[in-house]
Amino acid sequence: MDWTPLILSAKLAIWTMLLIPILASPMASLLAFGRFKGKSLLDAVVTLPMVMPPTVLGFALLVVMGPRGYLGGLWEDVTGNRLVFSFTGILLASLVFNLPFAVQPLRASLEKLDPRLLESAAVLGLSPLSTFFRIVLPNCMGGLAAASILVFAHSLGEFGVILMVGGSIPGQTQVASVAIFEAVEALRFDDAFRMSAALIPVCFAVLLIINKINARRA
Amino acid sequence: MKRIFSLVLVLCLLVPSGAFAADLFIAQAANFTPVMKEIIPAFEKATGLKAQATYASTGKLYGQIINDAPFDIFLAADEKRPNKLFADGLAEKPFVYAKGQVVLWSSDKNFCGDDWKATVVNDAVKRVSIANTETAPYGTSSMKAMQAVGIWDKVQPKLVFGQSISQAFQFASTGSADVGFCAYSSVFTDAGKKGCFTVVDEAPPVIQAACVLKSAPHADAAAKFVKFLATPEVQAMKLKYGYK
Numbered sequence: 378m379d380w381t382p383l384i385l386s387a388k389l390a391i392w393t394m395l396l397i398p399i400l401a402s403p404m405a406s407l408l409a410f411g412r413f414k415g416k417s418l419l420d421a422v423v424t425l426p427m428v429m430p431p432t433v434l435g436f437a438l439l440v441v442m443g444p445r446g447y448l449g450g451l452w453e454d455v456t457g458n459r460l461v462f463s464f465t466g467i468l469l470a471s472l473v474f475n476l477p478f479a480v481q482p483l484r485a486s487l488e489k490l491d492p493r494l495l496e497s498a499a500v501l502g503l504s505p506l507s508t509f510f511r512i513v514l515p516n517c518m519g520g521l522a523a524a525s526i527l528v529f530a531h532s533l534g535e536f537g538v539i540l541m542v543g544g545s546i547p548g549q550t551q552v553a554s555v556a557i558f559e560a561v562e563a564l565r566f567d568d569a570f571r572m573s574a575a576l577i578p579v580c581f582a583v584l585l586i587i588n589k590i591n592a593r594r595a
Numbered sequence: 596m597k598r599i600f601s602l603v604l605v606l607c608l609l610v611p612s613g614a615f616a617a618d619l620f621i622a623q624a625a626n627f628t629p630v631m632k633e634i635i636p637a638f639e640k641a642t643g644l645k646a647q648a649t650y651a652s653t654g655k656l657y658g659q660i661i662n663d664a665p666f667d668i669f670l671a672a673d674e675k676r677p678n679k680l681f682a683d684g685l686a687e688k689p690f691v692y693a694k695g696q697v698v699l700w701s702s703d704k705n706f707c708g709d710d711w712k713a714t715v716v717n718d719a720v721k722r723v724s725i726a727n728t729e730t731a732p733y734g735t736s737s738m739k740a741m742q743a744v745g746i747w748d749k750v751q752p753k754l755v756f757g758q759s760i761s762q763a764f765q766f767a768s769t770g771s772a773d774v775g776f777c778a779y780s781s782v783f784t785d786a787g788k789k790g791c792f793t794v795v796d797e798a799p800p801v802i803q804a805a806c807v808l809k810s811a812p813h814a815d816a817a818a819k820f821v822k823f824l825a826t827p828e829v830q831a832m833k834l835k836y837g838y839k
Binding site: 562564 | 724730756
């Protein structure tokens, strides 16, 4: 059996998990602490990928990231490469798709933070940066861990969005879920079964870890 | 608020599901959708029966049929699956209802000309969309055309694969792929009219076969539909959308 789709899925999941805090953390803090007009609007925009059908989101991304879209056009001008049908392309799509799944747990753990802790830190003269590293981060470790692991599992199983912007290129964008779908369509049920069998224990382990983190936080 | 909610809930439950009942259920491969949208009203007018079609990929419909989906007739995009249903004793003998043709379609008028081979190997063409060569008959046919003229190995790095012929067209029509191997029928859609195409003569015609299912709940209606497919009226509709 060809393991490339599974390895590619793992690569996508790991990259998404590593990069998503950069996008999600500022968004989560803004939503947890921000007092501004249009906050609920921002909240809705961030959460949208969670409720939209993945194929609809995928099609929207295909249009935006295609060479005639704003993002895709800019990308092609700067790098000379096409954004859709590339690993970078599906990674970007995966980040957008996963954003709400990282923002929500992060935001919840930030909101649970005792404001008195932050006030004391300010009174004691701690800079915002050291407040973040010495107080916010250690207190939100659980939320961050939950977010990362959820995003990891979620990108491992991602199908609709990748199907739209990926183009199923073996070794570049043909992830496990797409390969399984294709195997079933081609009546290669054995291949589909083997690939699924390899995915299930990983997803199961991820759920066990999430439960463990949640139990410790409670 | 609660009262309104309950009212809505009750109304939803009361909507008669019988309103969607039909006399004939058709499993239709997606590429034939535009023609079918004309065939069904004509059939209903001619027979007074009500027909309902489900449009999906041949592979997906086949999977539903072997798992007892209650269809009467299966109009596939290939010969392989109807033949397999026949061999497994699940369907009557298949018959050919349409022959499709592969075209090279582009939204960029610069990429259309007499010579499709020159276009796909052109360096300005970075991405070429094609339907899955293993599962989609149009994909297989496109691959055979490239193999026949000896450019398959050269073009392969440029290929992006759609799950179906409609996805291959979608990649091309959004401009994400510069050109795409598509079905002749997609040229007649609203999006298809905005671009240009070259007929790929080297691509073998895509033989689309149909079969009446043994488990058909409405065998009489299915037989009438099979008869209707052979009428000159339907023949004219097929020609209009690039099928033979």
